Amino acid sequence: MTIPASRKLWLGYAVAMLWLFALLWPLLGIKPEGLEFADSFALWSTLALASAILLAFWQLKQHGVFDFVSRPAEAVSTVFSKATGRVPSWIWLVLVLAGALVFPLLTERYAQDVAISVLVYICLGLGLNVVVGMAGLLDLGYIAFYGVGAYTYALLSVHFGLSFWLSLPIAGAFSACAGCIIGYPTLRMRGDYLAIVTLGFGEIVRIVLNNWMSLTNGPNGILGIKPPGAYWWSDGKIEHIWLGSLEQFYYVILALAVCTVVAVYRLNHSRIGRAFEAVREDQTAAELMGVNTLGIKLLAYSLGAIFGGLAGAFFAARMRFVSPESFTFIESAMVLAMVVLGGMGSIPGVILGALALIALPEVFRGFELYRMFVFGGVMAVMMIFRPKGLWPAKRMGTRSEERD
Amino acid sequence: MEVFLQQLVNGITLGGVYALVALGYTMVYGIIQLINFAHGEIFAAGGYMGVILISWMVAQGYPPFVCLGVALVLAMGYCALLAMAVEKLVYKPLRSSSRLSVLLSALGMSIFLQNGLMLTQGVYDRAYPGEMVQGGFEIGGAVVSYMQVVIVGITVVLLVGLNFLVFKTRIGKAMRATAQDKTMSALVGINSSRIISLTFAIGAALACAAGIMVGMYYGSVRYDMGFVLGVKAFSAAVLGGIGNITGAMLGGLLIGMIEVFAAGYISSEYKDVFAFIILIGVLYFMPTGIMGENVDDTRV
Structure with a gap:
């Protein structure tokens, strides 16, 4: 210089x-x-x-x-990196999974609690990743689906005494319906309009939850939600027990998170995943190649919503209490920040993002107040210096501009 | 009838404020096709600057109207500087990036500014000094406070001033040219980068005035007040036809009216929902808004 x-x-x-x-x-x-x-x-x-x-x-x-x-x-x-590259990737996966499995045996309640919320956010982040990362539709009201899932299980559990495992698919289905209802009128819009409309929908869902006293009990929330149940061998016979302890919650959400990771991974490598990518890169070209763009967008939207709804049902079971306070815009922004920081479209990236946004502030307790301040700034600056995130997504095949 | 008149007066007051904020969205969108999420936060920062300056000057013992006038001018300058800093730091380096990245960085900036306000000013409401403008009069059963008269007066002055700036001056001509075609206007010697900065500054100054007036009207400001108002103002900009200045003024007025009447006649709990519903409805059925998106002459 x-x-x-x-x-x-x-x-x-x-x-x-x-x-x-x-x-x-x-x-x-x-x-x-x-x-x-x-x-x-x-x-x-x-x-x-x-x-x-x-x-x-x-x-x-x-x-x-x-x-x-x-x-x-x-x-x-x-x-x-050469040495680590020679180790097959399944070994890393097994190591991470083994670490996650023995985690509750080695740690205190507090660390388990943090780990549970990290896993919930991983599920949410992966769900949003389908919408934002894979299909390129900016959704600023994603937390609404989390809310729909949570309230679905809360209401089913309190009014009908339905079990968690039965409610889980119902919560997913309800969220998918909500995704379609929100998605259908909005998906014809241009990308940036979509962002503000989804933001509006997220707020509408929260305001409705807050004011529909007869159904949701308004700002007071719903109390007395049952934890997941299970049948377990004890004293020589099979008995029904409640999975109410922190470790049991940890394993339930771990299972849910692993299922989500596998589902999103498979989705990414399927025909539908490639259609998502095509729509993200160039909608007109995708349509010319025979992709039903509106249908694919709607699918992306409702698939993302399902993951959000499942995480929401777990959240309701874990807290045994839901109130509209948990589903504000700032939560949507948090989940979005995870996806963006980690790397849009990248599964390990989203996991890294969730760790960074949930676990790091717990480590630096004194800086709790500065969390969103720092992440907002990082999100803005990141787009300039590292727009693909901490762990960028690998793309399938070679693209014309990369080949030569 | 009295209720109707009263709601009309309140609707005009609120609608004028929405129009001021909507102008910032519409001008920025017209010139660089970006939803400037940070605009709502600039509005909130304006409200805070108002409270800071006015309470300082009131404590010094200046008369209320001097306080209001000086605070308005200083705070508008402050917000213009703030918006230009945001534009230079974050949006300018991304001018050639994909729209999703610019949108995300705008969102990040909005979160950053909102939390910055919270960290420096606290999480609680900051009250405006009372007794700035007191009293009122009655027309046909509707009470019009002098505060509302002051607010509508300032709004009208600002809107007329903006119209003059955009349609009658050389700078305004340069702004309209840049909005129509950046390359072409650069070829005829317009410094488009400076014009974009200026657009941000003007929009921010208007939003700042709106912030001060909302603070005075409701008596207090909060660090997160820019969020909901920002979305409503954006709905107003879309309703009027994005990129269209006259449209934004009309849209703001309409959204204000609709909100006040809906709160009065339908349900006050759901008053924030109506703006969103209008936004969705307009985008679905009439995406170019009532005044049209691409009316070349009025586009900035």
């Missing part, structure tokens, strides 16, 4: 920092009691210093100052 280029960079940096101060100071510095500088200056100088250091490092890296570190590191990482 030449001197003028570097001067331009630092000039831009100075302007940006002045701008930042102009934006930051009024929020923190103007109080009814008077004007105050200390707080905002302290925060601003920390930010300015941190970004200056990062910028300096980046510039040095451009100059090749760190080559003596990066060259050997690169060599090591190539050797490492």
